[in-house]
Amino acid sequence: MENLLKNKNIRVTPFRIDVLRVFNSFENAMSLSQIEEKLGSFDRITLYRTLKSFQENGLIHEIVMPGDIKKYAMCEEKCGHKEHDHQHEHIHFHCKKCSEVYCLDVPTLPDFHFTNYTIENLEIQVKGICEKCQE
Amino acid sequence: MENLLKNKNIRVTPFRIDVLRVFNSFENAMSLSQIEEKLGSFDRITLYRTLKSFQENGLIHEIVMPGDIKKYAMCEEKCGHKEHDHQHEHIHFHCKKCSEVYCLDVPTLPDFHFTNYTIENLEIQVKGICEKCQE
DNA sequence: TATAATTATGCAACAATGTTGCAATAAATA
DNA sequence: TATTTATTGCAACATTGTTGCATAATTATA
Numbered sequence: 001m002e003n004l005l006k007n008k009n010i011r012v013t014p015f016r017i018d019v020l021r022v023f024n025s026f027e028n029a030m031s032l033s034q035i036e037e038k039l040g041s042f043d044r045i046t047l048y049r050t051l052k053s054f055q056e057n058g059l060i061h062e063i064v065m066p067g068d069i070k071k072y073a074m075c076e077e078k079c080g081h082k083e084h085d086h087q088h089e090h091i092h093f094h095c096k097k098c099s100e101v102y103c104l105d106v107p108t109l110p111d112f113h114f115t116n117y118t119i120e121n122l123e124i125q126v127k128g129i130c131e132k133c134q135e
Numbered sequence: 136m137e138n139l140l141k142n143k144n145i146r147v148t149p150f151r152i153d154v155l156r157v158f159n160s161f162e163n164a165m166s167l168s169q170i171e172e173k174l175g176s177f178d179r180i181t182l183y184r185t186l187k188s189f190q191e192n193g194l195i196h197e198i199v200m201p202g203d204i205k206k207y208a209m210c211e212e213k214c215g216h217k218e219h220d221h222q223h224e225h226i227h228f229h230c231k232k233c234s235e236v237y238c239l240d241v242p243t244l245p246d247f248h249f250t251n252y253t254i255e256n257l258e259i260q261v262k263g264i265c266e267k268c269q270e
Numbered sequence: 271t272a273t274a275a276t277t278a279t280g281c282a283a284c285a286a287t288g289t290t291g292c293a294a295t296a297a298a299t300a
Numbered sequence: 301t302a303t304t305t306a307t308t309g310c311a312a313c314a315t316t317g318t319t320g321c322a323t324a325a326t327t328a329t330a
Contacts, residue, residue, distance in 0.1 A: 011296095011297060011298075011305095011306065011307070012297075012298095013296075013297075013306095013307065013308085014296095015307085015308080016307090032287085043308070043309055043310080044287095044288095044309095045288090045289085045290095045308085045309070045310080046307080046308055046309065048287090048288065048289085049307080049308085050307095053307095061201070062201045062202075063201070064199040064200065064201055065199065065258070066196070066197045066198070066199055066258070067197075068317085091247065093249070093252060096255070104249055104252075106247065110245035110259075112226065112241065112261060114228070114239055116265075116266040116269060117228060117239075117263060117264070117265055117266055118263045118264040118269065119261050119262075119263040120231070120262050120263040120264070121261070121262050121263070122259065122260070122261055122262075123200070123201070123259070123260040123261070123262070124245075124257065124258070124259050124260075125257070125258040125259075125260075126247060126254050126256070126257055126258070127254075127255050127256050127257075127258070128252060128253045128254040128255040128256075129252070129253040129255070130251075130252055131251040131252055134251060134253065146276090146277065146278070146325090146326060146327075147326075147327095148277095148278065148279085148325075148326075149325095150278085150279080151278090167316085178279070178280055178281080179280095179316095179317095180279085180280070180281080180317090180318085180319095181278075181279055181280065183316090183317065183318085184278080184279085185278090188278095203288085
């Protein structure tokens with residue numbers, strides 16, 4: 001747990017370990033309020049700053065979707081990183097029924113080309129019905 | 136201008152025409168503050184509600200990107216619609232230099248399949264350097 | 271075209287979300 | 301263990317979005 005932080009050059013503090021534990025305790029992406037619920041007691045501002053530094057150091061990434069949906073998920077080894085210039089080999093699946101956001105791996109990402117535009121990274125979001133919500 | 140509203144079953148009012156004019160005056164997606172600047176005088180709440188109803192009626196769509204970027208762009212004929220269940224044949228390109236968001240048409244969208252997941256729509260966002268910002 | 275039904279507007283008040291500065295404290299470095 | 305450096309917790313503030321309600325405007329109807 002501590003090593004996850006150290007490897008990313010993030011100072012180890014008790015609170016950061018708590019937050020990391022929360023991420024490890026749930027497999028899908030979590031909203032701020034989900035994280036807060038799991039934390040119990042915490043300082044709101046410290047949590048913001050913790051999430052920010054986790055993002056800046058490539059430990060977690062932010063997932064946003066139309067409709068004011070914002071979630072956070074742990075990064076994988078393979079993730080590129082550094083703030084918002086983050087490249088995944090996965091897409092984000094948002095289930096309309098249960099509202100869970102899953103990071104799903106894909107073998108290859110599509111390769112777009114636009115004349116005179118330089119592409120640096122891709123973000124793909126899919127909406128539909130997840131595994132668990134199929135009747 | 137009025138017909139654009141009528142066709143989408145949106146009541147025609149002077150303010151809504153003003154907002155539509157703003158959308159027509161700029162080809163790329165616009166943030167709330169860009170829209171506000173172009174409007175001059177306006178009521179903040181009415182603007183929120185106007186954008187909401189434009190979205191609900193498939194006249195504009197919302198584009199969100201990691202890093203608290205939220206923009207609005209006009210829908211094309213071909214767009215699916217209805218709130219956040221909106222399907223484009225285009226992707227959203229965000230330029231890191233000038234921060235413009237372009238809606239770029241693509242011939243075909245990638246076709247993902249995940250066993251036991253039903254896909255209803257796709258949202259693809261690309262970051263890089265736009266045409267105008269290439270040196 | 272006047273009237274009724276319906277929806278939009280503008281304002282106040284509020285709620286949620288995110289930011290900044292700063293003193294005290296804790297972690298890493300030498 | 302002393303020093304440097306970063307984090308924490310608090311207050312205050314800024315931004316963004318929402319709700320209720322009376323008034324006004326738009327659309328439908330007779």
